Amino acid sequence: MRITAVNVQVFSYPTRRAVDSAGHAHPGDVSQAQMALLRIQTEDGKEGYALGAPELIRPYVLDGFVRKVLVGQNAFDREKIWHDLAHWQRGSASQLTDRALALVEQALWDWAGRKLGVPVHKLIGGFRDKVPAYGSTMCGDELPEGLATPEDYGRFAETLVKRGYKAIKLHTWMPPVSFAPSPRIDVKACAAVREAVGPDIALMLDGYHWYSRTEALYIGRELEKLDFAWFEEPMMEESAESYAWLAGQLDIPVLGPETLSGKHLSRASWVKHDVCDILRAGVAGVGGIGPCLKVAHMAESFGMDCEIHGNGAANLTVVGAIKNCTWYERGLLHPYLDYDEVPAYLKRLVDPMDSDGFVHLSDLPGLGEDIDFNFIEMNTLKSF
Numbered sequence: 001m002r003i004t005a006v007n008v009q010v011f012s013y014p015t016r017r018a019v020d021s022a023g024h025a026h027p028g029d030v031s032q033a034q035m036a037l038l039r040i041q042t043e044d045g046k047e048g049y050a051l052g053a054p055e056l057i058r059p060y061v062l063d064g065f066v067r068k069v070l071v072g073q074n075a076f077d078r079e080k081i082w083h084d085l086a087h088w089q090r091g092s093a094s095q096l097t098d099r100a101l102a103l104v105e106q107a108l109w110d111w112a113g114r115k116l117g118v119p120v121h122k123l124i125g126g127f128r129d130k131v132p133a134y135g136s137t138m139c140g141d142e143l144p145e146g147l148a149t150p151e152d153y154g155r156f157a158e159t160l161v162k163r164g165y166k167a168i169k170l171h172t173w174m175p176p177v178s179f180a181p182s183p184r185i186d187v188k189a190c191a192a193v194r195e196a197v198g199p200d201i202a203l204m205l206d207g208y209h210w211y212s213r214t215e216a217l218y219i220g221r222e223l224e225k226l227d228f229a230w231f232e233e234p235m236m237e238e239s240a241e242s243y244a245w246l247a248g249q250l251d252i253p254v255l256g257p258e259t260l261s262g263k264h265l266s267r268a269s270w271v272k273h274d275v276c277d278i279l280r281a282g283v284a285g286v287g288g289i290g291p292c293l294k295v296a297h298m299a300e301s302f303g304m305d306c307e308i309h310g311n312g313a314a315n316l317t318v319v320g321a322i323k324n325c326t327w328y329e330r331g332l333l334h335p336y337l338d339y340d341e342v343p344a345y346l347k348r349l350v351d352p353m354d355s356d357g358f359v360h361l362s363d364l365p366g367l368g369e370d371i372d373f374n375f376i377e378m379n380t381l382k383s384f
């Protein structure tokens, strides 16, 4: 089925999320943010969609690489199209990113699901229809009654448990927060949360990502005393040796790599060299659903779990299709925000969670995003 057109619509929508000077999300005043809808059309008039940041798929990227590769190809040939695009990356002077690759590949999967009338998680695996979620907090801040103190984390954790979560992951304080980073205050927040929720809730820490080996070792040993389930990205992931050093000394599982480049290939090196205990991959970070599945299947072949990074339809689709992932990451959460509020450009949440903490996989054909095309049409800023 030949691809005839690839188009983008950039639209605005209201948000209460803001980012600080280091890129961490926090609550903010209502403002207008921008999103891109990528649309792939085939000769039969069928379409597939993916939503993402406009800069990933700006006109230069769309004209210079994506249209050149896609138009005229068979939309079912995802693997070939993905490799053709991935080869373009080398000569693109870093303009064609893994995230752009992921967006294009998601739209192709969405197209295939819609064309065949099945949810993509059934097409690519079909392991489960619901999955327990962990509530993933925003990074710490200095907002009154926000996430400014260990006690704030404890109180918020109680709220999350009441909502149904059976697991919570803390993102603690990072610069530009005035007192960050601090291994001791991170540990205090973890202790406050354990104290607040008791022994039966699974807890994880994803703190400052640039700790030294000795700081990470200190935190990891404290987390072991608090019976945490994993310790995520405490150091720069380019130093695989530091992770091997850390994982070799801790009993608590060390999880990674999350932001390291290299798609499934860098994850293979981490497995071969025993660098971590639980593998990590997210659809956007490794360049698509396909490479994310390659990571998860490789991990399974080595008897390892692979926890999928990030929320959203594409990541949930992968979680629904694999066995060796325990949780879905739901968030980022904050006491000031209502995660259950449906974004203006969707008609329903992609990851609805019941009162027992289970997120239910969509039964819609495609990736499961019920897109509000009227809202997007009314709020379109530019199309190309």
Ligand SMILES: O=C([O-])C(=O)C[C@H](O)[C@@H](O)C(=O)[O-]
Pocket: 023, 024, 025, 136, 139, 171, 206, 258, 309, 310, 329
């Ligand atoms: O695992 C996660 O959810 C994240 O890494 C979320 C964010 O990127 C957080 O770590 C941050 O803001 O640095």
